[in-house]
Amino acid sequence: MGFHDRILRRPKNRASILTNSLYTELLDETALHDYIKIEDYLMVAGGIRPCSFITIPAEFKDGVELGRRIDELCKADLQSVLMAIPSEKMILIQKLKNQLRQSFKRVVLTSNSYKAHLLWAKRLLLRTKETEVRPSIHELYFFQDSKLKKKLERLLEVRKTARKDTRTGTKETTIAYSEELSSEYLASLGKMLGYPHCCVKRYIEDRLSQDTNVEIRASRQIRDLRNTGEELDRFAYFVMNFFPCNPTCRAASELGKKTFDLLSIVNPRLSNLYSECTQNNADLVEKYPKLITQYREKLEQSTQKLGKIDDDRPKI
Ligand SMILES: [Zn+2]
Numbered sequence: 001m002g003f004h005d006r007i008l009r010r011p012k013n014r015a016s017i018l019t020n021s022l023y024t025e026l027l028d029e030t031a032l033h034d035y036i037k038i039e040d041y042l043m044v045a046g047g048i049r050p051c052s053f054i055t056i057p058a059e060f061k062d063g064v065e066l067g068r069r070i071d072e073l074c075k076a077d078l079q080s081v082l083m084a085i086p087s088e089k090m091i092l093i094q095k096l097k098n099q100l101r102q103s104f105k106r107v108v109l110t111s112n113s114y115k116a117h118l119l120w121a122k123r124l125l126l127r128t129k130e131t132e133v134r135p136s137i138h139e140l141y142f143f144q145d146s147k148l149k150k151k152l153e154r155l156l157e158v159r160k161t162a163r164k165d166t167r168t169g170t171k172e173t174t175i176a177y178s179e180e181l182s183s184e185y186l187a188s189l190g191k192m193l194g195y196p197h198c199c200v201k202r203y204i205e206d207r208l209s210q211d212t213n214v215e216i217r218a219s220r221q222i223r224d225l226r227n228t229g230e231e232l233d234r235f236a237y238f239v240m241n242f243f244p245c246n247p248t249c250r251a252a253s254e255l256g257k258k259t260f261d262l263l264s265i266v267n268p269r270l271s272n273l274y275s276e277c278t279q280n281n282a283d284l285v286e287k288y289p290k291l292i293t294q295y296r297e298k299l300e301q302s303t304q305k306l307g308k309i310d311d312d313r314p315k316i
Pocket of ligand 1: 245
């Protein structure tokens with residue numbers, strides 16, 4: 001039962017009053033980004049999406065500071081890798097990775113941000129599953145349905161296999177996250193995150209294509225629409241990092257509208273906030289090609305220094 005049903009069907013119920021105050025508390029919570037409260041927590045709690053995830057510590061408010069502290073703790077090991085002679089490099093890289101893992105535990109898992117994110121999942125009756133993406137980067141998944149856990153674990157297995165394929169040279173890739181090249185993984189992930197089928201299909205086609213690029217296509221679609229003088233339907237950008245097959249995709253827009261309508265019944269502050277989130281999401285999609293170029297330049301500088309040890313690609 002979603003938050004909508006809980007509140008609307010039993011308005012005089014004591015639980016619903018408590019639930020209402022829970023949303024006010026959530027709104028006032030300062031440890032979580034607003035878009036995470038709505039898109040990653042409430043949309044899953046309300047049954048609009050089966051699952052969501054955040055990348056930690058990047059999506060914590062103090063993510064930059066936590067990352068800096070991890071770097072600080074790994075400075076000596078990093079220095080050893082940089083100074084190493086080729087025959088010792090592999091062992092020292094392994095040592096650095098272990099140090100990154102230990103530092104992640106020490107810095108991130110004990111942080112107030114981490115505790116607040118887990119506590120809110122619990123309060124909204126969401127289950128969580130955490131997985132390591134890189135030694136100092138984890139993903140934290142949120143879902144309601146206990147049956148989803150198995151599916152999610154299988155999905156993460158698919159990702160591991162896709163990565164191994166890339167590493168052993170089965171597939172050629174130049175992008176940091178090689179699982180982006182597995183259509184099986186992308187289709188399952190898209191479905192699990194509640195993305196419309198048409199949008200997932202288009203995403204996979206673009207991702208696997210040699211001559212187009214999801215980000216450039218999606219950004220151009222927004223500009224083309226603007227040029228026709230039509231107003232952009234921000235609800236089609238119903239969650240961050242989602243690319244509708246088209247800015248006029250009805251399936252995507254309906255999900256955004258549905259969320260907005262439900263939130264406005266629960267608390268108008270929430271729906272106003274969500275409206276801002278969708279605008280930010282659309283703006284981000286428009287800016288993506290530029291951000292990626294900037295990111296690549298930064299990454300190139302750091303990989304030149306480090307070799308491919310760890311990747312701190314933000315969830316942009
Ligand atoms: Zn679509």
